[in-house]
Amino acid sequence: xxxxxxxxxxxxxxxxIDTEYMLGAMKKNKKFExxxxxxxxxxxxxxxxxxxxxxxxxxxxxxxxxxKKKEQNLKSVVVTGCLxxxxxxxxxxxxxxxxxxxxxxxxxxxxxxxxxxxEKEKVELFEDIECLNQNKxxxxxxxxxxxxxxxxxxxxxxxxxxAIPKIRGRYVSKSxxxxxxxxxxxxxxxxxxxxxxxxxxxxxxxDLKEEFKLEDLLKKLSTxxxxxxxxxxxxxxxxxxxxxxxxxxxxxxxxYFDIPIQHINDDILKSMNRKTNKKQILEKIELIRKNIENAxxxxxxxxxxxxxxxxxxxxxxxxxxxxKFDRLGCFSYSQEEGTKAALLENQIDENTxxxxxxxxxxxxxxxxxxxxxADVEKTIEVIVDQEVDTYIDVTIYMSRTKKDAPxxxxxxxxxxxxxxxxxxxxxxxxxxxxxxxxxxxxxx
Numbered sequence: 001x002x003x004x005x006x007x008x009x010x011x012x013x014x015x016x017i018d019t020e021y022m023l024g025a026m027k028k029n030k031k032f033e034x035x036x037x038x039x040x041x042x043x044x045x046x047x048x049x050x051x052x053x054x055x056x057x058x059x060x061x062x063x064x065x066x067x068k069k070k071e072q073n074l075k076s077v078v079v080t081g082c083l084x085x086x087x088x089x090x091x092x093x094x095x096x097x098x099x100x101x102x103x104x105x106x107x108x109x110x111x112x113x114x115x116x117x118x119e120k121e122k123v124e125l126f127e128d129i130e131c132l133n134q135n136k137x138x139x140x141x142x143x144x145x146x147x148x149x150x151x152x153x154x155x156x157x158x159x160x161x162x163a164i165p166k167i168r169g170r171y172v173s174k175s176x177x178x179x180x181x182x183x184x185x186x187x188x189x190x191x192x193x194x195x196x197x198x199x200x201x202x203x204x205x206x207d208l209k210e211e212f213k214l215e216d217l218l219k220k221l222s223t224x225x226x227x228x229x230x231x232x233x234x235x236x237x238x239x240x241x242x243x244x245x246x247x248x249x250x251x252x253x254x255x256y257f258d259i260p261i262q263h264i265n266d267d268i269l270k271s272m273n274r275k276t277n278k279k280q281i282l283e284k285i286e287l288i289r290k291n292i293e294n295a296x297x298x299x300x301x302x303x304x305x306x307x308x309x310x311x312x313x314x315x316x317x318x319x320x321x322x323x324k325f326d327r328l329g330c331f332s333y334s335q336e337e338g339t340k341a342a343l344l345e346n347q348i349d350e351n352t353x354x355x356x357x358x359x360x361x362x363x364x365x366x367x368x369x370x371x372x373x374a375d376v377e378k379t380i381e382v383i384v385d386q387e388v389d390t391y392i393d394v395t396i397y398m399s400r401t402k403k404d405a406p407x408x409x410x411x412x413x414x415x416x417x418x419x420x421x422x423x424x425x426x427x428x429x430x431x432x433x434x435x436x437x438x439x440x441x442x443x444x
Contacts, residue, residue, distance in 0.1 A: 002033040006041035010059055011049025013148045013197050019047045022110050024137030043076040043114050048083035052334035059083045067097035076117040082167050145192045145423025152198035160273040160340040173205050176212050187224050192423050196231040202238035215246040222250045232258045236284045237276040244291050254402050255295040262302045264319040265312040296403040298327035304353030305333045306344035313356050324367045327409050330360040372437040375430050382412050384424045393417050416443035
């Protein structure tokens with residue numbers, strides 16, 4: 001009888017891809033059977049996140065939840081990912097019910113770890129054996145019409161609040177050849193929306209012997225048969241005129257700029273060890289909007305960074321009002337051990353951080369509503385994500401515009417008497433918005 005293995009993937013899409021690689025390797029081994037029902041599994045593999053405190057808490061709660069199931073039919077709990085990489089000793093010491101802990105660069109040893117754990121051996125594997133440029137099998141866990149493609153691992157930015165370089169190491173670009181090989185495989189799978197990810201996509205290629213920049217990669221990928229190509233996490237200091245021109249001249253690279261600015265006050269940016277300042281950020285935003293009229297600007301911000309004064313926060317708030325980002329995420333600063341910012345004086349209390357976060361969202365939601373209302377009585381192209389419901393002969397679908405990345409942005413609900421396929425790209429006439437500024441309409 002094969003060993004039944006279930007997977008739980010927490011955190012970002014980069015983690016999700018790691019899970020897909022583990023699934024791909026396991027699928028080829030007849031000793032194992034991948035199951036979607038966690039209750040029928042002999043072994044649970046939890047791929048964890050540890051980016052901020054809330055992610056760590058979610059990971060620990062998930063581990064404890066499955067450890068309790070060992071009292072029933074579950075035989076082994078295996079923990080990997082960022083939490084395992086960062087807190088190996090703590091997991092082994094404080095959660096003895098965990099049977100195996102595997103480092104990020106040892107995930108290729110998962111099958112060995114599972115077999116050893118089932119022999120009642122306490123397993124810890126932290127060998128650096130992974131090769132980023134080695135083409136590996138994947139089992140896609142996204143819907144059938146979109147997929148993520150990781151173009152690099154690690155990070156060289158060393159922002160003072162972030163532990164990612166300590167967890168994932170220095171920036172390593174995947175070779176253009178391997179990226180194109182994987183992209184062609186996704187193309188053959190019928191993927192319509194390709195989403196490039198890395199900790200910093202705009203740093204891509206800077207570490208290669210023969211420099212091959214993000215715009216060079218995008219030009220290559222744009223020749224493939226993808227309807228939409230989107231890239232996430234573009235740092236402002238490396239958004240160039242050349243990159244903007246490449247996007248503007250392409251038919252399938254979306255003008256979607258996901259720019260993690262984090263703050264706008266120069267002193268805070270310096271303390272964060274960001275590589276840009278207010279003047280440069282404003283110049284990049286102007287450059288994008290000047291060259292691409294329909295560009296979508298998304299950003300992420302951090303409030304409550306150590307020492308952030310009320311005046312500095314108001315500067316950030318006014319910046320949000322002025323720029324009117326199309327999409328925005330805002331997070332309270334998380335004091336991460338092992339980072340320089342964690343040692344700074346004048347840490348902000350949680351109540352103040354939450355108050356500031358809500359103030360940013362209050363402004364952002366007004367802007368989002370205004371932009372959504374501007375789309376009412378217009379016809380917009382969308383990609384169908386899922387069927388929501390059916391009423392007699394009418395079906396309700398959920399979809400996204402080019403302005404919206406999966407899971408983080410807005411959606412479009414629409415009705416039609418036609419039966420559509422997931423991944424269809426259609427035109428929808430927008431009739432109104434809901435309280436969350438999602439659009440709704442009818443199929444044209």
